[in-house]
Amino acid sequence: MSHQLKERLQALAWLILPIIAALLFTAIVLLLVGAQPLQAFWEIARGALESPAKWADVLTAWVPLALVGAGMSLTFAAGLWNIGAEGQIIVGAIFATWVARNVHLPLWPTLFLVIVAGMVGGAFWGWLTGLLRVYARVHEIFGGLGMNFIATALIIWLIFNPWKPARGATMSGTEPFPPNAWVPRLGHTRLPPLAVLMAILAVLLAYYLLKGTRYGLELRAMGKNMRAAFLQGIPTHRHMLSAFILCGAMAGLAGALQATAVYHRLIPRISGGYGYAGMLVVILAGYRPEWVPAVALFFAAIGVGSPRLELNMQLDASLGGVLEGAIVLFVLLAAGLRKRLARRSS
């Protein structure tokens, strides 16, 4: 019993120590720029939690992080370094925007089509990266990076050319969508409950696929050893493509929701960096979808809280990003250290 307790405490220590280290590291960065670390952390926390409106903002930011995290847990399970979620979000938003601008139906049928279009767009973009990986042997990191750049160029071109508002193109994006393509919000907050529901469903889907289905087991086998998985008769090429498509659909959904539920228009920075932040989320979650919601909530809170640094302390909001990145690095460092110690003692 005491042995078990000791093991649990050790596991807990391995979880908490890297976070403390990351806070210390960020504190040093803050001291270097002449700010009070404790005050800064306090401001972030307050900025994220001080009012129900802020809680709603945190949940709104949680949606794309959870969606991308859920999608990437599938590609990571298959051993694929899919970094293309950023581009998949953008293309999802573009497809959704096209439907929102061109389909004039009542609210729910329009929303249905907008959301499906977003998922199709993201899935298409992920599928292209998958095709490059499977048939042209372009590693998915390079393929994903390239596709991200193309998506960024595409969205800028669309906003500044065919979709520019009547009063002239600016970085503030297209004309607002017609109101029949707006996802309803909760009361006076900015929170779209439908989006939260869909993100929860996506996380559950990723979880059950990986835990409870043959498909998920086969993806995990591929992630452990692609060659052995192939020899066991797993259709590795087909599964790689489908994992890219599923991840792309979830990222594309995130893009569609950013456009129709948050901004009600297409803006150049529609992805808001959630494609990369989502990757940090899934890495910190140990590639397990069941941990994605909690980690995503934490990241969403930092994201919503850090603009307060600018208002009250004249610091740049990107310090929140420093904190997020530091946590991921220290957690990875601790995992590596722990593995190394385990190897030495065995």
Next chain:
Amino acid sequence: MRVEMRQIHKSFGPVHANAGVDLTLEAGRIHGLLGENGAGKTTLMKILSGYQSMDSGEILIDGKPVTFASPAEAIRAGIGMLHQDPLDFPPMTVLDNFLLAFDDRLIPDRKRGEAMMLELAQRFNFPLNPHVAVERLTVGERQQLEIIRLLALGAQVIILDEPTTGISAPQKVQLFATLRRLAHEEGKAIVFVSHKLEEVEALCDEVTVLRRGKVTGHKPMPVPIDELVRMMFGQSIAMPDKPPVPLGEIVLRAEKLLITGHRLEIRDASLEARAGEVIGFAGMEGSGQSLFLRTIAGLIRPKRGHIFLDGEELTGRPYREFMRAGISLLPADRIDEGLVRGLTIAEHFPLRRETPFFIDWEENRRYVEKMIEFYNIKGRPETPVESLSGGNQQRVLLALQPPKLKVLIMEHPTRGLDIGSARWVWEQLLKRREDGTVILFTSADLDEIMTYSDRVVIFFSGQMYPPIRATDLTVEELGYRIGGRAAPDAEA
């Protein structure tokens, strides 16, 4: 210079690659290091040349103990190695590769280096052009570059790891002449690592034979071929008897296959196998038997020819369809190809069983527990496969096979297994014959091949010979033939 390796031990996980090896190298001698693949030759030489650390043991140069932390330290002490795949920089020129070896100044003196290179190349009649890229050279020419590079670095001991793979016949003649000159005229110590008997016989002054990480013999040449074969393959362990099973219809037919591998081409390979038949594939490692069997398994597509299973043509279909048709391959590398490292025993079964899309893990666990008991696997459903012993890994692999198979292909079914597990594996395989399964297997253990095969197919450097009935063969004869020659009485 005299190099002694004493009681060298090196393990990789559970594999004891070198288990107390002694080796002495003398200046002016060509020392053959002979053994099957996996016998521990390359590991031993990588230790000597500083590429790998040893677990225990000592290396003495002229009686003084030395340790090498890197290949650079070994070459400074005069020991250099030519690797099986040359470790050079293909896009760079011959001269750049040569200079990289020893000119470590910021701005290398190219003129001096070129003169030095050409002088060395001329001394051995190597037609090397300093200004072409290394990627345009043949393997033989790259070896020549490696040799003069090591000489320029002052190597007194030169190790060559399987140097004759992939070079042409004239290049081989020239290589042997060069090695003889280096040893006998210039007083270098040469280590010639090989699994080819006839080359060791033609070239070496003395030979050390390794088997499963241990020295099984050290003798001055010449040594009779059958003695070398015995040292390489050893005396086999007693195995269960093979009760006769009447053979059925022809199940598998391969017609005039043309198969191209990495460094090998097999032409006109044909085979017919009947239900319940056991066919052993004998040959030195890399002679083509694995290539042929992996083609039958559907992993390699033949360039020409046909494969039929029960009269239905499978040629050109994907591997999964070969599996679905009832052909199964159990690879020699059980943990890196056969099983999925990192998954548990229980997680392997839904990959191969008829399983619904939504896995019933409870039902699967009950099934796996039954299989663990039936196949006597020392492990639990949640045990990761990589923590099992080799024998238990093989048991899991056999337990994963569907009950009715038409063709079961085994690469080295008992390699690395203890006697108990080896016997058990063959009991299982022999039982499968009763369902009409064809068993095709490779083995480096000639007794294993003679004991269990109905017929034996011999491979020698890409040539597949027609099957011979095992009753028409002896172990000695088989040993001669896989060495590429007929038995002495057949020559007479």
